[in-house]
Every structure is written in structure tokens, then in C-alpha cells.
Amino acid sequence: MIEIERAALNLTCCADTAAWTALMNDREDFSHAMGKALLKFIPFVPVLDNLTDAACAFTARYPVVAIDLWASLLVFEHPHTNTSELRNWVLHVLNLTGVAFMPLEPSQVQTLLQACATATSTTRRRHIANRIHAFQATLTEAFQCEPVVADSKSSDVLTYLDNLAMNVGSHATKSLAWAVDFTKRRWATEWKSDPQVVHRIKLLASMHPELFQAMLEHWVGLDIISLRECDLVFRHSIEFEAILGSVTGHPVVLHRLTTSTVYWHTQCANGDACYIQATHPTTTPLIGPFANVWSSPVLLELDIVDTLLVELDVALKHCPLYAFAAVLLSLWNLLAHLNQHYERYASQLAVATRLFFVSTLAPVACKLESEKLFVGVALVVESRWARWPMWTPRLTKRAVDFVSNVLPDCPTNEAKWAADMILKHFIIDSSTLQHVRRSLLPPEVLVILQHRAPVPPLPSMHIADGDTSDDDSFPEA
Incomplete structure (x- = not known):
């Protein structure tokens, strides 16, 4: 098997046909092992045209194995594979070898038809999808089969x-x-x-x-x-579309967030867990570089904010990875709007804060992925979130307790690093940090808390907490 894979590797990567030709001419049948080797290497060949002659010869010598190989390649997908070009080349080989006019078994015909139907429905380049559909129609007519339609998965x-x-x-x-x-x-x-x-x-x-x-x-x-x-x-609602549309319409801010995400990911990979405390601002607090994408010209009604939070919750749970940063940035801009009127939106701020932490850190509520983790770190640390006027002593305690509880259960080292950075940010930067459950804090964070310098409150920051609830946990959305 190793010799067969080495021969296939030399054929696909080096255009060395000697060993492969020897296998083709051998009296012993290596067809199944050769087919598996081709399936392993062909999808990653940079120039497929160099393999056309060898592929046609393999189809002529071993048609049964070749049909399974081409059907598998028609539906093959991998992030490092040019799927459209691969399918286009497979179709070229099928046409050159006249597979549609070979005496195929009914099971082989059905295998090819199903592969064509699936490939047609998932091929992005339309002219290639049309070619595959045309080949499928030729097969259907040649063997008098019922048309096959891809399952609507x-x-x-x-x-x-x-x-x-x-x-x-x-x-x-x-x-x-x-x-x-x-x-x-x-x-x-x-x-x-x-x-x-x-x-x-x-x-x-x-x-x-x-x-x-x-x-x-x-x-x-x-x-x-x-x-x-x-x-x-x-x-979605008009307000949700306005926020998310504004975010995706500002590629500069999204690019800045992407760059920051990569930076913090690199810091984690290098094992750099230090946090450099900048000089505390003494004037009007800044909200960072990411929260100026969207702003409402009027105060949003409370029921509209509640609806937005429900929509953002659903969007964060169901969005694909490529859209996560944009959706989380939408929540961040809504938080900035609520932050400007924190007394009016006290309960909504608690829900929005919990939603942010759950979406980026909670291992049970979300599928932890490094991109999500470091988007959260970039927003929190670079925006100095703990210095925003929205933080009351009770809300700060809820946030610190939440991250402290999550930290021991983080499933990966990256998740632990991200949670640790956010926790250190609150311990160092918060001016409303009054009551913390020290038993939850890791030893190194506890040392920072014991030796941290007093953080002066900002002029516009409130210290009295209007929340009279006895529950120290975040409210559910």
C-alpha cells in the first residue's frame, strides 16, 4: 500500500509516471488501492490537466473502480481544494473516456447520477454546474433512467x-x-x-x-x-437590519476588528498573558474604536431594545463563522447606545452583557471557536469596556463572577487564555469593583486584585447601584 501511495504521489506531484505505469501493467490487480490513492492526492493537485492521460488510461483499464473514483471526486469538498476546477476536470475525463456510452451496471449509473445531482446543486460556478447537469441528462437518456434530483437537505x-x-x-x-x-x-x-x-x-x-x-x-x-x-x-426588524447593515457597510472597522483578532490570537499562541495597564482617562470616557459604526438619532423604546436583543441572541446562535464578527459588532454598537443612557436601560444592559459573554465564552451555550474568543477579547480590552459608565457595582460583580465561573470549565487553552485576559481587564480597569467572590478567582488574578492601584471613577460614572434585586446572576434574555 505504501508503494502504491508513493507511486500515486510521484504521478500527481512530480509527473513521474514510471512507477504508476508499472502498477498498471502488473499482473496482480491493485485497482482498489490505486483508486484510494488517487482519491487521496488528486483533489490537491495544482495543475490537473497534467493527469488527464493517466486518468483516462486508468478508466479504460479499471472502469468499475474508476466510476466510484469519479463519483467521489464530483462531490468532494475541502477548504484547500478548488472544487469547481476539480469537478470540471472530472467531467472532462468522463467525456474523453465515453463513460456515458460504456456498458455500465445499473448501480454504477445510479452512483454517477446521484453524484451529478449533488454536484450540480452545490457548484458555485454556473457554467460548470450546467456542464454537469448536461452530462447527467446524457446519462439519463442513454440508460433510460428516471431523473435524479438532489435531496433538499x-x-x-x-x-x-x-x-x-x-x-x-x-x-x-x-x-x-x-x-x-x-x-x-x-x-x-x-x-x-x-x-x-x-x-x-x-x-x-x-x-x-x-x-x-x-x-x-x-x-x-x-x-x-x-x-x-x-x-x-x-x-429581521427594521432596527436590526439598520444596525447590521451599518456594520457590514463599514469595511474599515471590520478590517480593524479582524486585524485585532489576529493580534490577540498571536499573543495567545506566544503564551503572552500579560496585560499592560494604560493611563486611566480622567475626561469623558472613550468607548473605543469599534462602537462608532452605528448610532440611533433617537432614544430606542424599551420594547424595541428587547426585540433587538432577542434577534441578536438568535443571530449569534445560528450565524456562520464568517458572519460572527459582524453580528457581535452589532451587539457591541447596541451596547454603546445603551451605555449613553444607562439609567434608562439598566435591565437591558444586564441582558445585553450576559448575551455578549455567553456568545463568546460560555462553553455550554456556544460552540467555542478561536475566532469567536479573540473577537471578544479585542472588543473588551481595546475598548476598555470596564471603564464605560454603564457599569454598576452589581453589574460588575455579575460580569466578574460569570467569567470566573467559566474559566475553570473552558475546554481549550485558548478559551482559558481569552477568559483570563477579560477577567484581568475587569480586575485592573474597573472603578466599580467593590464586592468580588475571591474564592472564584485564580491565584494570579487574586494577586492582581490585592495589589492593584485604586482606579478613580470617571466624572460621569455612577457608583450607586439602582438594581435592588437579590439575584447576583445575569438575567436571561
Whole structure:
């Protein structure tokens, strides 16, 4: 097996055909092992055209194994693979070898048809998807089979929508074309009642209205959805769309946040857990570089803020990783708005603060990923969050207790480092840190607390706590 893999590696990476040709001419049948080796290396070959002759020869010599290989490659996906080019090359080999006109077994035909249907529904480049669909139609006609339609799995629909979102720049002016293309996928209508798909469409319609809101309008015109569904099912509230739309419309701030996230990730990787205390400001507190993307010209009603927090909670739970920073930055800007009127929004600030911590740190409530962790660290530390006027002694105690409780249960070293940095920030920077459960603090943090210099309150900061509740835990959203 090792010799076969070495021969396949030399063939795919070095264009050395000697060992591979020897295996092809050997009297012993190595076809299955050779097929597995090709499946392992072909997806990562930079120039696939160099393998065309060898692939055609393999198909002619071992057609049964080759059919399974090409079917597997048609649906192969990997972050480091150019999926569209791979599928285009496989189709080229299938056409060159005349597979559609070979005497295939019914099971082989069905394998190819199902692979073509799946590849057609998940291929981003339309001309390649059309080529695969044409090959599928040729197979169907040649073997007199029933047309095969890809299953309407929510993962396929989500993959399609995410591909549009991550390449929105090239699709922004083609909303009608993509709306029609969506209908050609012939997905069953169950996707309209799938919560994951609905949440994804609502999120993307807020992030990229120029494409996805236009697509929704075209879907109404094409009778895919009703006008009522468009407004009430697939759209967030006007306020939510305004916040998230403002965030995604400021690429400079998002880029700054991405850069900061990478910086803190690097600090963690280097094992640098120190926190440098800057000079405490004595004038009007700054809210940092990330909270000036959106601002409301009027005070938001309390029920509107409550609705926004519910929507942000759902969005943070269901958003894909590429959208997490934008959604969390939306929550951050809402926090900045509430911070300006902290006495009016006391209960909403507690809910929003809990939502921030749960979305970035809590191992049970969210799937911990390093990108999420360090987005949270960047926002908290670089914005000097503990110095905002919103913090009352009780709210500060809730935050410190929450992070202290999470810290021992963090599943990864990165999560522990991120929680430790946020905890140290509050211990060092907070001027409302009065009652802390010292038994929860790690030893090194306890030392910082014992030796920290007094932090003067800001002129606009309130010390009296208006929250008379006996519960020291965060309120649920």
C-alpha cells in the first residue's frame, strides 16, 4: 500500500509516471488501492490537466473502480481544494473516456447520477454546474433512467447561500439571475420551514441587502414565497437590519476588528498573558474604536431594545463563522447606545452583557471557536469596556463572577487564555469593583486584585447601584 501511495504521489506531484505505469501493467490487480490513492492526492493537485492521460488510461483499464473514483471526486469538498476546477476536470475525463456510452451496471449509473445531482446543486460556478447537469441528462437518456434530483437537505441550501454571501461582490448586480438559479436547483419547498435556512436568509438579507433583499423580492415575483412570508418570515426588524447593515457597510472597522483578532490570537499562541495597564482617562470616557459604526438619532423604546436583543441572541446562535464578527459588532454598537443612557436601560444592559459573554465564552451555550474568543477579547480590552459608565457595582460583580465561573470549565487553552485576559481587564480597569467572590478567582488574578492601584471613577460614572434585586446572576434574555 505504501508503494502504491508513493507511486500515486510521484504521478500527481512530480509527473513521474514510471512507477504508476508499472502498477498498471502488473499482473496482480491493485485497482482498489490505486483508486484510494488517487482519491487521496488528486483533489490537491495544482495543475490537473497534467493527469488527464493517466486518468483516462486508468478508466479504460479499471472502469468499475474508476466510476466510484469519479463519483467521489464530483462531490468532494475541502477548504484547500478548488472544487469547481476539480469537478470540471472530472467531467472532462468522463467525456474523453465515453463513460456515458460504456456498458455500465445499473448501480454504477445510479452512483454517477446521484453524484451529478449533488454536484450540480452545490457548484458555485454556473457554467460548470450546467456542464454537469448536461452530462447527467446524457446519462439519463442513454440508460433510460428516471431523473435524479438532489435531496433538499438544509446543509445544501446553506452551502449555496454561504457561497453567495462570501462572494457577494461578484454577485451583487445579479440578484435576478441568482433568484432564478435558486429555483432551478429544484429543492423541495421544505427549506422554507427549516429554521436554519430561515435564520440564514434573514441574516444575509440584513448583511447584504443589495443581493439578498433583492433576491427575496424576485422570489415573490416568481411565486416561490408570498409577500407576507417575505416581510414576516425572511426579514429581521427594521432596527436590526439598520444596525447590521451599518456594520457590514463599514469595511474599515471590520478590517480593524479582524486585524485585532489576529493580534490577540498571536499573543495567545506566544503564551503572552500579560496585560499592560494604560493611563486611566480622567475626561469623558472613550468607548473605543469599534462602537462608532452605528448610532440611533433617537432614544430606542424599551420594547424595541428587547426585540433587538432577542434577534441578536438568535443571530449569534445560528450565524456562520464568517458572519460572527459582524453580528457581535452589532451587539457591541447596541451596547454603546445603551451605555449613553444607562439609567434608562439598566435591565437591558444586564441582558445585553450576559448575551455578549455567553456568545463568546460560555462553553455550554456556544460552540467555542478561536475566532469567536479573540473577537471578544479585542472588543473588551481595546475598548476598555470596564471603564464605560454603564457599569454598576452589581453589574460588575455579575460580569466578574460569570467569567470566573467559566474559566475553570473552558475546554481549550485558548478559551482559558481569552477568559483570563477579560477577567484581568475587569480586575485592573474597573472603578466599580467593590464586592468580588475571591474564592472564584485564580491565584494570579487574586494577586492582581490585592495589589492593584485604586482606579478613580470617571466624572460621569455612577457608583450607586439602582438594581435592588437579590439575584447576583445575569438575567436571561
